[in-house]
Amino acid sequence: MARTTIDDVAKEAGVSVSTVSRALRGLDKVNPQTRLRVEEAAARLHFSFSKTASSLASGKTMRVAVLLPNEISDWFNANAFEGVYEVLSKEGYDVVPYVMWSEQDLDRFFQTLPGTQNVDAIIVTSFDLDDDKKRVLSELTLPVIGINTPTNDGLDASAAIDDVEAMRAVVRLLHSLGHASVAYVEQPANPSPFVCSDSVRLQGFLDAVDELGYDDDQVMTIPSMRGKDARDMQTAISDLAAQLLSAPSKPTGICVESDRCAVLLRKELDRLGWKIPDEVSLVGFDGDNLGDLAELTTVRQDPVAIGRAAALKALALMKGEALDEPYSVMPTSLVMRSTTARVAPR
Template identity: 45%
Template sequence: MVRVTLHEVAQEAGVSDSTVSRALRGLDKVDEGTRERVRLAAERLHFSISRNASSLASGKTMRVSVLFADKLNTWFDSSVLQGVYEVLFREQYDIIPNTVSTYGQLQSFFDRLPADNNVDAVIVTSINLEPGQTKVLERLTIPTVGLDSRTIDGFDASVLLNDRKGMHEAVSLLQRFGHRRIAFVGQPAPGEFKFSSQLRGTAFVQEARLAGYGDQQIFRFDTGKIADYRTYDEAVNAAAAQVLSLAPMPTAICVETDDFAVPLMASLRHYGIRIPEDLSIIGFDDANIAAAADLTTIHQNPEDMSRTAAHKTLALMRGEILEERHTMIEPILMLRGSTARYVPKAAR
C-alpha cells in the first residue's frame, strides 16, 4: 500500500505543506476553518502525522499523568479514569495512570517529575499532600490539578466535593426523621494516606453539634487501617460489633462510603438488626452498588468531576487563564429504603 504524504494532504486541502504540519500538530496561528479543512482532508486520505514527530516539534509530550493512591479498580478511581479519558483523548493526549501506596513512593514521584520531563500536566486524585509536597508542586513548570483533594494548596486548579454539605444533608435528614442517637462509621484506611473521604467523620460531628445534638447523642466509630484485619469481611464485622456493643445502640448511622455501608448492612442484618426499622443507614458516594442495595446515600459523580478537572488541565496547558481555578461540587441526597422515621420500641 502506498503511503500518503503530507504534501498530498496539502494539495487536497489547498494549503501549504507547513500549514498542514502546524494544523495537525495543534500549533497556534492556524485559524479553525483551515484547521478543520486540513483535518477532513487528512481523514479522507487516511493520513496521520507521527505523534513522536509532533511532540518533538511542539515541545509537548502529549501525555498527562493521573496520580492515584493504591488501586485503580475502585468505583471512584475507575470513574475518574473514564472521565479524564473522554476529554483528553479527543485532544490526542495519552493518559498515564500512576499509583502510589506510601508517602515515600509519593515523594519519589514528585522528586522525579522535574527531571523526567515526560508529561505535560499532572492530575492528583484524592491524596492529601504534605506541606513539603505542595511546595514541590508550586515549583513545577507544568500544570497541576487536584481532584477530590483535601486542600487547594499547591495546585494550579482543583475540583473538590463539598463533603461538609453532604454531611449537613445527612444529619438534617436524620433529625427530621426523629433520630436522637446518631453515629458515623469510618471505613478502614487503605494505607498511609489521608483521603478526602476521611474528612466526612469530622464534618458529621460538626454538623450534628450545629443541629443541636449533644456529645452524648453523637458517636464516631473508628475502624483503623485495612492492614489491621486479615480480610475485608473481618473489618466489616468489627465495625458491626462496635455499633452493636453501644448501649443503647444508635438509631441511625452514616457510613463513610457505600462500599463499606452495603456489607455493613448485611452484617448487621445477620445479627438480627432490621433496616430501617431498628437502624437507619446512610452511605456516601452513590456508587453503582447503592441503588441495588436500596441504600440512602449522598450522591457524587466522579466522571463529571474528572471531566471538569481535565478541561481545566487542557486550558492550563494551552496557557489560558481560568475563570474559576477552584471548583466546589455540591453533593445531592438520594433518599432510598435504608432510612425511616424513628419509632420507639414501645410504639412498634
C-alpha cells in the same frame, strides 16, 4: 501501497511542507482557511502526524498523569478516570493512570518527574499532597488539578463535592427523623496511607451534631484502621458491628463513610438481628451501584461528571487559558431509600 507523506499533503493542499507542519500541529501564524484546507487534504489522504514527532516540535508531551490512591478498579477511581479520559483522549492526549499504593510509589513518581517532565499536566484524585511535593510541582510550572481532594492547597484548579456539607445534611436528616443517638463509621479497613477526601466527612458529622445540640453520650465515632494496620474487611466489619451493638447508648442512626462499607455493615447487622430500619437507620455515601442494589439511603455524587470537569480545567490550563471558576463545587443529592425511617414512638 506507499505510505502517505507530509510532502503528499503539501501538494494536495497546494502549500509548503512547513505550512502543513504548522497547521497540523495547531501552531499560530496559519490562516484559518489554509489550516482547514490542509486538514481536509490530510483527511483525504489518511495522513496523521507521529504524536512523538509532533510533541518534540511543539514542546508538549501530549500526556496527562492521573494519580489514583489504591486500586484503579475502585468505584470512584474508575468512574472519575473515565470522565477524564473521555475529555482528554478526544483532544489527542494520552491519559496515564499512576496507582499510588504507598508513599514510596508517590515518592518514585516525584523523583523522576523533574528530570523527565514527561507530562503536560497532573490530575490528583481524592488525596492530598504534602508540602514538599507541592513545592516540586510549583517549580515545574505544571498545571495541577484536583478531583475531590481534601483541600485546594497547591492546586491550580479542582472539581470536587463539598464532603463536609453533604455529611452535615445526612445528620440533619437523621435528626429530623427523631434519632436521638447517632454514630459515624469510617471505612474500617482502608489500605491507603494518604489523607483522602472521605476523611473530611467526619468533620461534617461532628459540625452537625454540635449545631443540633447532641450531647457527648449521644454521639459515637468509629475510626478507620489505615495503611499497614488495615485488617481484612470482613473481620473489620464484624468488629465494627460488635462495637455498635455493645455501645452503652446504642445509636439509632448510623452514618457510614462509604456505600461499600454501609452495604457490608447492613448485611452483618441483619445477621445479628438488628432490624433496619425498624431499630436503626443506616445512611451511606457515594452513590455506588452496590447501594442501589441494597436500597441504601445515601449521598449520591457523579464521579464521571467530576472527572470531565477536572479534565476541561486541565485542558484550558495546558492551553494557557485563564479559568473563570478554577475551583468548582460539584452537586450531590441525598437519596432516600429503605434503610432510613422515622423513630417509632415509645
